[in-house]
Amino acid sequence: MPLTASSLAxxxxxxxxxxxxxxxxxxxxxxILLIGTYDPxxxxxxxxxxxxxxxxxxxxxxxxxxxxxxxxxxWAFAGSDGIECWCLPQAEVAGAQATGDIDFTGxxxxxxxTLNLYVAGEYVPVSVLTTDTADNIATNVVAAITADNTLPVxxxxxxxxxxxxxxxxxxTGTYGNEIDLSFNWGFQQKFPAGVTAAVTxxxxxxxxPTIADALNGLGTGDDQNENHFTDVIHGxxxxxxxxxxxxxxxxxxxxxxxxxxxxxxxxFRSMNGDVAAxxxxxxxxxxxxxxxxxxxxxxxxxxxxxxPNHPVEIACCAMGDMxxxxxxxxxxxxxxxxxxxxxxxxVADRWTSDxxxxxxxxxAGVSPTIVESGAVVLQNTRTFYHPVGVPVDSxxxxxxxxxxxxxxxLNNVKVNFSQExxxxxxxxxxxxxxxxxxxxQKARDVSSVLDDLQALAIAFEGLSWVYTAxxxxxxxxxxxxxxxxxxxxxxxxxxxMPIILSGEGGIIDTVVKFDTSLAVLLG
Numbered sequence: 001m002p003l004t005a006s007s008l009a010x011x012x013x014x015x016x017x018x019x020x021x022x023x024x025x026x027x028x029x030x031x032i033l034l035i036g037t038y039d040p041x042x043x044x045x046x047x048x049x050x051x052x053x054x055x056x057x058x059x060x061x062x063x064x065x066x067x068x069x070x071x072x073x074x075w076a077f078a079g080s081d082g083i084e085c086w087c088l089p090q091a092e093v094a095g096a097q098a099t100g101d102i103d104f105t106g107x108x109x110x111x112x113x114t115l116n117l118y119v120a121g122e123y124v125p126v127s128v129l130t131t132d133t134a135d136n137i138a139t140n141v142v143a144a145i146t147a148d149n150t151l152p153v154x155x156x157x158x159x160x161x162x163x164x165x166x167x168x169x170x171x172t173g174t175y176g177n178e179i180d181l182s183f184n185w186g187f188q189q190k191f192p193a194g195v196t197a198a199v200t201x202x203x204x205x206x207x208x209p210t211i212a213d214a215l216n217g218l219g220t221g222d223d224q225n226e227n228h229f230t231d232v233i234h235g236x237x238x239x240x241x242x243x244x245x246x247x248x249x250x251x252x253x254x255x256x257x258x259x260x261x262x263x264x265x266x267x268f269r270s271m272n273g274d275v276a277a278x279x280x281x282x283x284x285x286x287x288x289x290x291x292x293x294x295x296x297x298x299x300x301x302x303x304x305x306x307x308p309n310h311p312v313e314i315a316c317c318a319m320g321d322m323x324x325x326x327x328x329x330x331x332x333x334x335x336x337x338x339x340x341x342x343x344x345x346x347v348a349d350r351w352t353s354d355x356x357x358x359x360x361x362x363x364a365g366v367s368p369t370i371v372e373s374g375a376v377v378l379q380n381t382r383t384f385y386h387p388v389g390v391p392v393d394s395x396x397x398x399x400x401x402x403x404x405x406x407x408x409x410l411n412n413v414k415v416n417f418s419q420e421x422x423x424x425x426x427x428x429x430x431x432x433x434x435x436x437x438x439x440x441q442k443a444r445d446v447s448s449v450l451d452d453l454q455a456l457a458i459a460f461e462g463l464s465w466v467y468t469a470x471x472x473x474x475x476x477x478x479x480x481x482x483x484x485x486x487x488x489x490x491x492x493x494x495x496x497m498p499i500i501l502s503g504e505g506g507i508i509d510t511v512v513k514f515d516t517s518l519a520v521l522l523g
Contacts (some may be wrong), residue, residue: 025459030323036235039064048217075313079320095207098169098176107134113192121309134163176205180308212245225266232270250298265410273311277349289365292384297397306345333401344371427490
């Protein structure tokens with residue numbers, strides 16, 4: 001018989017019960033999701049069902065090496081250094097594979113050297129001997145491409161012009177049009193003497209899967225994003241229908257919709273890439289950003305103008321770094337982080353070298369990079385969201401870093417009120433008036449809610465997610481009824497928790513004032 005409040009006989013009782021005495025906050029585990037296509041010959045793949053992958057090699061085994069999902073995984077792991085990563089496969093749709101070529105006609109090597117070929121930014125060295133003909137060089141390039149199954153292309157010698165190599169993207173779709181074929185990106189690299197090459201860029205790739213189908217595979221209604229993916233990248237570039245679908249699924253504007261729905265509270269962020277060079281590249285990005293400014297708080301684009309790397313793979317590398325960073329510190333931004341393996345474009349192509357251009361890009365919702373010591377380095381990381389009428393200082397959704405904080409805040413609020421402490425509760429006016437010990441365990445009043453919210457605010461401050469907990473607490477003290485009230489019929493509580501996010505530092509403006517006169521010292 002258990003000890004109760006009415007027991008009289010002497011006894012020694014000892015028991016343990018796990019309860020929550022005070023609210024805390026934990027960093028949300030990051031989960032990267034890659035959405036893309038795979039080799040149609042992989043008939044074991046189940047479309048639009050998320051699959052956990054443990055490495056790029058695992059992705060290659062599952063979806064085939066050199067195809068979109070494998071390439072995305074390779075670069076996501078390069079940036080994330082082991083953050084949990086999933087793939088959401090989609091079947092290729094009717095379309096065409098991109099094609100291009102390199103013609104070595106007229107090449108007569110006069111030195112033994114290395115031909116420094118790059119495919120989508122991947123180095124493919126090919127030995128060249130003085131005994132080689134143009135046809136030999138073409139044959140050797142095909143052999144080098146064929147030997148590396150991780151590359152996104154296949155290659156054959158042209159059937160008519162035998163000094164020409166014809167390249168075909170492994171992946172069907174517009175993705176292949178962005179595969180760069182070029183030479184000599186390494187330090188002091190150059191063509192072997194006597195060797196020439198005429199490059200025809202990859203073109204004619206067509207076909208984009210309907211990403212809305214894949215997103216619905218993550219769950220719909222209250223089950224949206226039920227696996228709680230935090231960082232999403234797709235292989236469909238800047239296709240407007242794709243961007244619209246991502247934005248719509250995640251939730252547009254400043255409303256409680258999509259993954260921002262109150263009953264969901266599992267928003268993600270999505271990044272794309274861009275390599276368009278020069279002022280024309282910047283202009284196109286500004287047009288893109290301003291065209292999506294009113295509602296799109298989900299998508300962003302990171303720019304490395306002139307880079308030979310694939311823009312999708314740049315996005316994977318960047319988002320991988322962002323996920324890795326926020327797995328340790330949800331409030332940390334990414335400025336100054338190197339994108340490993342990403343090759344900067346030629347100096348003449350980098351609109352990012354000009355501060356005014358970067359500033360203009362950021363204000364349009366575009367994420368520029370800079371080049372430091374030969375490495376591509378992240379700067380501001382933005383979403384496209386910057387509606388007319390919303391002050392810049394109050395536009396929280398504009399920052400990818402702020403979204404990381406919001407993901408964590410929403411998760412911790414939801415976790416807090418899902419604890420056993422808040423299950424099966426009874427709503428009362430004053431818990432101190434409940435004298436029965438058993439009944440009091442589940443009795444809750446406005447002050448109970450206040451205690452948890454204040455504890456959460458302090459925890460958020462301790463993690464630097466909010467600028468100060470004092471703001472939140474002072475608002476409750478000013479007029480508590482504006483923020484916490486009992487629902488009609490005593491069915492629960494309506495709560496508003498005001499917070500000010502911590503600032504994302506990026507500008508340090510210092511002026512050193514000097515004088516050459518010694519009079520100030522001698523006087």
